[in-house]
Amino acid sequence: MKYTCWGAAKQVTGSMHLLELESGFKILVDCGIDYEDKDNKEINAHFQFNPRDIDVLLLTHAHIDHSGNIPNLVKQGFKGEIICTEPTAFLLDKLWIDSVNIQNNNHNRRQTTRLYGFKEVKDANEQLLTVNFNQNISLNSEVSFTFHEAGHIIGAASIRIEVKEEDTLKTIGFTGDLGNPGSKLIVDPTPMQGLNYLVTETTYGNREHKEKRSPEDVLIKYVTKTCVDQEGRLIIPAFSVGRTQSILFTLKKLFNEGKLPPVRVFADSPLALASSNIHNRFSDYLNDEAKNYKLVDGSLFDFKSLHLIEDKSDVEDMELYRDSCIIVSSAGMLEGGRIQHHISDHIQNPSCTILIAGFCSPGTLGAKLLEGRSTIRVKGNDKYVFAKIDQTDVFSAHPDTIGLQDYFEASNDGQLTKLFFVHGEEESMKELKTLLSDNLKNKVTIPSKGEIFLL
Numbered sequence: 001m002k003y004t005c006w007g008a009a010k011q012v013t014g015s016m017h018l019l020e021l022e023s024g025f026k027i028l029v030d031c032g033i034d035y036e037d038k039d040n041k042e043i044n045a046h047f048q049f050n051p052r053d054i055d056v057l058l059l060t061h062a063h064i065d066h067s068g069n070i071p072n073l074v075k076q077g078f079k080g081e082i083i084c085t086e087p088t089a090f091l092l093d094k095l096w097i098d099s100v101n102i103q104n105n106n107h108n109r110r111q112t113t114r115l116y117g118f119k120e121v122k123d124a125n126e127q128l129l130t131v132n133f134n135q136n137i138s139l140n141s142e143v144s145f146t147f148h149e150a151g152h153i154i155g156a157a158s159i160r161i162e163v164k165e166e167d168t169l170k171t172i173g174f175t176g177d178l179g180n181p182g183s184k185l186i187v188d189p190t191p192m193q194g195l196n197y198l199v200t201e202t203t204y205g206n207r208e209h210k211e212k213r214s215p216e217d218v219l220i221k222y223v224t225k226t227c228v229d230q231e232g233r234l235i236i237p238a239f240s241v242g243r244t245q246s247i248l249f250t251l252k253k254l255f256n257e258g259k260l261p262p263v264r265v266f267a268d269s270p271l272a273l274a275s276s277n278i279h280n281r282f283s284d285y286l287n288d289e290a291k292n293y294k295l296v297d298g299s300l301f302d303f304k305s306l307h308l309i310e311d312k313s314d315v316e317d318m319e320l321y322r323d324s325c326i327i328v329s330s331a332g333m334l335e336g337g338r339i340q341h342h343i344s345d346h347i348q349n350p351s352c353t354i355l356i357a358g359f360c361s362p363g364t365l366g367a368k369l370l371e372g373r374s375t376i377r378v379k380g381n382d383k384y385v386f387a388k389i390d391q392t393d394v395f396s397a398h399p400d401t402i403g404l405q406d407y408f409e410a411s412n413d414g415q416l417t418k419l420f421f422v423h424g425e426e427e428s429m430k431e432l433k434t435l436l437s438d439n440l441k442n443k444v445t446i447p448s449k450g451e452i453f454l455l
């Protein structure tokens with residue numbers, strides 16, 4: 001068989017992997033949006049293969065950089081099944097609709113290309129087929145696959161594919177995005193066994209998570225200091241799927257256990273609200289702590305001082321509120337979304353803290369704040385930075401370099417011959433390679449986009 005990395009080669013976004021079997025059967029694993037193609041005029045608009053030729057799409061998880069170009073694939077003729085877990089299917093619909101709204105908005109403002117519309121989202125939804133974890137499913141007499149828990153976000157899978165060619169069995173695993181062991185709500189990743197080839201994410205290949213305290217202790221520290229001692233506002237930019245839920249769940253526990261006074265919390269993201277409902281509905285997919293909490297309490301996220309921002313009148317109420325509070329809003333890197341209003345309103349307020357809860361790509365507003373700039377441009381205005389800017393990696397949804405190395409060792413059970421590094425910056429991949437044991441180091445390949453490997 002042939003393996004080609006068509007996306008997330010030496011970069012973090014745009015995941016897309018093509019497997020072509022000798023029989024001609026073609027499997028695509030993930031089909032994400034490449035964030036580096038900002039205008040959607042090149043990589044995202046044109047596939048380097050004919051979408052009509054793809055027989056089946058296996059999807060690791062719902063994040064847009066893995067799933068966001070699927071409706072475009074359908075628009076350009078892909079007719080096969082899109083196979084994923086049930087929580088992923090429910091998240092997809094919300095994320096794709098959100099993606100159409102963003103594309104329409106950008107098209108009107110900046111003349112960027114619209115990749116697809118609501119019709120293609122509906123068509124793609126009709127091609128979805130959901131499967132459970134840990135079930136081996138045959139696609140035909142030569143190929144079968146199994147979804148394993150990847151952690152990362154609810155419903156996220158690593159996919160193990162078995163291919164029979166000329167009487168030999170070849171096994172290739174795709175990690176998708178892996179979770180950080182011990183994460184709030186989310187299960188730990190389960191390494192795949194008996195692999196010949198592993199295509200793995202390397203997001204934090206050369207980085208170690210610094211925060212050693214628990215999410216509870218981190219939030220107690222920031223809420224007490226900012227909202228109680230300084231009577232100010234704590235603003236936490238967070239992705240709508242995954243991180244917002246981890247933060248709200250931790251806050252709910254702290255309030256219920258009386259470890260924090262009932263400070264008002266605004267969750268300002270309609271997508272986060274939809275995503276929270278999906279977490280409650282599919283709580284069986286979460287870790288034991290969350291499952292038990294749901295059984296006893298009935299809900300993972302709602303608490304008395306939580307105000308969900310759904311419509312215009314909620315926004316007005318929030319803007320009139322002047323006391324100390326916590327605001328959790330998207331997007332995580334502060335590029336676009338409702339968070340920009342909050343940054344614009346509070347960046348010159350010295351009693352406000354902006355707690356950045358994750359990695360910010362270079363060039364994003366989040367990265368500029370973390371550089372310690374004294375002024376920034378937000379919503380078209382230059383503003384002084386008087387708010388306190390801080391960062392925590394305690395809610396990270398990816399393993400760090402140690403977590404990745406442990407995962408590789410656990411996957412290396414004797415038959416592994418090649419390890420393909422994808423979904424990371426090139427420098428970070430090269431450094432990660434040097435950190436591996438000699439046995440693993442020699443197996444590492446860093447594919448370029450479009451490079452073909454005969455397996």
Ligand SMILES: [Zn+2]
Pocket residue numbers: 061063066152177
């Ligand atoms: Zn992801």
